[in-house]
Amino acid sequence: MIRVTRKLEFSAAHFYHNPDLSAEENRRVFGKCNNPHGHGHNYILEVTVAGEPDPKTGMVLDLRELKEIFDREVTQRMDHRHLNYEVPELAGKIPTCEEIATVLWRILEPKIRQGRLDRIRLYESPDLFVDCTADGMKDAR
Amino acid sequence: MRLSLWRRYSFPASHRLFRAEWSAEQNDRIFGKCANPYSHGHNYELEVAVTGPVDPATGMIANLADLDSFVQRKVLDAFDHAYMNEQIPEFRECVPTTENVCRVIFQRLAGFPRAHIEGVRIEETGKNSFEYAAPSNP
Numbered sequence: 001m002i003r004v005t006r007k008l009e010f011s012a013a014h015f016y017h018n019p020d021l022s023a024e025e026n027r028r029v030f031g032k033c034n035n036p037h038g039h040g041h042n043y044i045l046e047v048t049v050a051g052e053p054d055p056k057t058g059m060v061l062d063l064r065e066l067k068e069i070f071d072r073e074v075t076q077r078m079d080h081r082h083l084n085y086e087v088p089e090l091a092g093k094i095p096t097c098e099e100i101a102t103v104l105w106r107i108l109e110p111k112i113r114q115g116r117l118d119r120i121r122l123y124e125s126p127d128l129f130v131d132c133t134a135d136g137m138k139d140a141r
Numbered sequence: 142m143r144l145s146l147w148r149r150y151s152f153p154a155s156h157r158l159f160r161a162e163w164s165a166e167q168n169d170r171i172f173g174k175c176a177n178p179y180s181h182g183h184n185y186e187l188e189v190a191v192t193g194p195v196d197p198a199t200g201m202i203a204n205l206a207d208l209d210s211f212v213q214r215k216v217l218d219a220f221d222h223a224y225m226n227e228q229i230p231e232f233r234e235c236v237p238t239t240e241n242v243c244r245v246i247f248q249r250l251a252g253f254p255r256a257h258i259e260g261v262r263i264e265e266t267g268k269n270s271f272e273y274a275a276p277s278n279p
Contacts, residue, residue: 018198029199031206094200098144102195105142127149128205131190135143 003118004060005048008070010079013040014095017084030094038082043100044123045074047108051115061114069111074104097122097130105132145190145259146202150212152221155182156237180224185239186264187216187246193256203256215249239265243273251275 015038016030026034033039047070051060077087083095089103101122109117116134123129158175159168168176175181189212193202219229225237231245243263250258260274 016200020198029204093197096195096200098146098195098202099200102142102144109142129147129149131145131147133143133145 001050002053002060003048003050004063004115005046006063006066006070007044007046008074009042009044010075011040011042012078012081012083013038014083015039016094016096018094038084041124043078045070045104046119046121046123047117048119048121049112049115050118054114059114061112065114066112069108073107073111077107097124097128101130101132143192144195144202145192146256147188147190148205148208148212150187150189150217151184152187152217153182153184154220154223154225155180156225156232157181158236158238160236180226183265185220185242187212188262189250190259190261191253191256192259203253207255208253211253211255212250216246220246239263239269239271240273243271247273247275 014033015035016033017026017036018029021029047066049061049066053060077089078100081087083090083100087095087103089107090099093099093103101120104122105117105120108120119131119133121129121131156175157177157180158172159178163171165176189208191203191208195202223229225232225242229237229245231248232241235241243261246263247258247261250261258275260272262270262272264270
């Protein structure tokens with residue numbers, strides 16, 4: 001089996017606030033990320049697809065098609081957006097790296113038709129990132 | 142789908158790879174330049190992976206402030222700018238190769254109360270990296 005990884009970058013704004021908590025509690029739990037004016041990151045997404053190379057093309061998947069999926073599903077949805085307000089899949093959630101990666105996994109996983117989605121790694125910064133990996137079990141949606 | 146949160150830290154530290162019961166020649170032969178009696182150092186880049194359920198109230202596997210202060214207390218306070226052979230008690234028993242540094246750091250972090258420590262990865266230099274995974278996953 002071969003794993004193929006392709007990267008993309010998107011920039012977005014967010015802040016963390018849970019309306020069920022008091023203002024004080026929000027500040028304590030989320031720190032600077034609670035600033036209601038928001039702040040932003042250059043997110044880097046690495047998408048890994050696993051499979052066997054097609055004997056005719058030598059490719060696990062068509063990378064152009066993957067790039068189109070990225071543009072349609074990730075860039076248009078999240079690039080230069082405010083994640084708290086503009087991404088319906090994140091409505092009602094705190095847009096942490098964990099939640100964003102989970103949303104991206106659920107969006108991308110059914111779109112990969114050649115090979116299968118093996119891992120997505122989402123960097124919020126060089127020192128904070130999240131891995132979503134297939135665990136062989138049906139995802140509870 | 143399985144989710145892991147990775148956090149990256151760095152600490153400079155020094156070490157010397159040698160075994161006291163071996164001759165100088167044998168240490169040189171096995172450990173090469175790393176056996177230099179004056180020791181040498183690296184900027185170690187440490188990555189720590191935690192896993193567990195995402196708390197819907199916070200969207201987090203673990204609050205980074207909790208993880209950072211735990212790693213600071215258990216690892217960085219001791220390892221940062223230290224001579225590991227002398228100043229990290231675990232290395233009185235074993236050679237501070239980065240394989241062993243991974244294992245020792247993992248063991249120091251394994252008691253993190255907020256999430257399961259899944260593994261650690263250390264870059265000794267830009268060319269060498271080592272990973273230690275928890276023996277079994279929950």
